Amino acid sequence: MGRSRSAEIESILAKAGSSASELPSDMQEALARGALYAQDVKQWLAIASTPLLGWICQHIPAFRDRVLGNPRFLLVLAIEEALGVAAKMSAEVQSRGDDFWKEIHFVASDMALEVIGDFAIVWLLSPSRSFKPPSNNSAARWINGLPGHALQVGPFSPVQRLATIGYRGLQFFCVGFGSSILGHSLTKFMVDRSNEGAGAHKDDKQLAPVLDNSLGWGGFMALSSNSRYQLVNGFEERVLDALVQNNGVKSVVTFLLRFGNTFVGGAQWVWFARCVGLQ
Structure with a gap:
């Protein structure tokens, strides 16, 4: 289950022209523990590509966590x-x-x-x-x-x-x-x-x-x-x-x-x- 999830995440990242090494450090650690999901990565890629919001979320993890955890x-x-x-x-x-x-x-x-x-x-x-x-x-x-x-x-x-x-x-x-x-x-x-x-x-x-x-x-x-x-x-x-x-x-x-x-x-x-x- 964990391997198939990791493969799915790697596929999502590859299609976006990215890789696991470009994820925030805590997301990389979550991926290694099997605690990162494909939906997390999809949301993160969308946020990271958004001007200003992406910069804020990259530099303030707690803000990013709320944007990811609460669509509203x-x-x-x-x-x-x-x-x-x-x-x-x-x-x-x-x-x-x-x-x-x-x-x-x-x-x-x-x-x-x-x-x-x-x-x-x-x-x-x-x-x-x-x-x-x-x-x-x-x-x-x-x-x-x-x-x-x-x-x-x-x-x-x-x-x-x-x-x-x-x-x-x-x-x-x-x-x-x-x-x-x-x-x-x-x-x-x-x-x-x-x-x-x-x-x-x-x-x-x-x-x-x-x-x-x-x-x-x-x-x-x-x-x-x-x-x-x-x-x-x-x-x-x-x-x-x-x-x-x-x-x-x-x-x-x-x-x-x-x-x-x-x-x-x-x-x-x-x-x-x-x-x-x-x-």
Whole structure:
């Protein structure tokens, strides 16, 4: 079985004018172990021949693994970033009004954190195709065996699916807490620098408590964002893929679904922040 698979892979590579020695090192090792499949190679050849994407995947294996393991990864990433940036920029323009350009450095800081946060959400929940051998550490091996999200299609046990919710929740908390700490620290630094040269015209804005807001945002991401995105990913993989075959229609439904999720998330944050006394 292993030899016939290797022969099939070598045939695929030869037809593409390539060879096993040109595969990424971890894929070569997987081929030697009999853990590389023909479909992996076909997908990799298609990705490697794509401008920019091929370069990124060649230099960032973890990104490549997600592109290979989740056909929807790039689409979802683009949609989440577009929705997040559009919603954030709209909020910045509305809240800052005539001071928008005067506070453009704050805007840039907020937008950078939005981009990072949206990327982290998609990254954490995306299924991936790893070519690394199983870890010798039993705990690491068990964690690496968890699905990307709780409803991912595959032979995962109920315990693994429940553990995924908790594990991703912890990761979401860390992302939310860390990004909030960074955002508030950058804002405070910029306000202080602005006030140094402002003289009598110092900015008297009261900044929100850093730790309280960071804990609140981390908790919100662990509870609300985690559960909502688990459901969204599950719906796309189990329902959308089964009912819709046209890729264009899938893209539209995915956009609308994630737009609705973003709207619900914004409303939930206001409710959550008021409940815990942050607003």
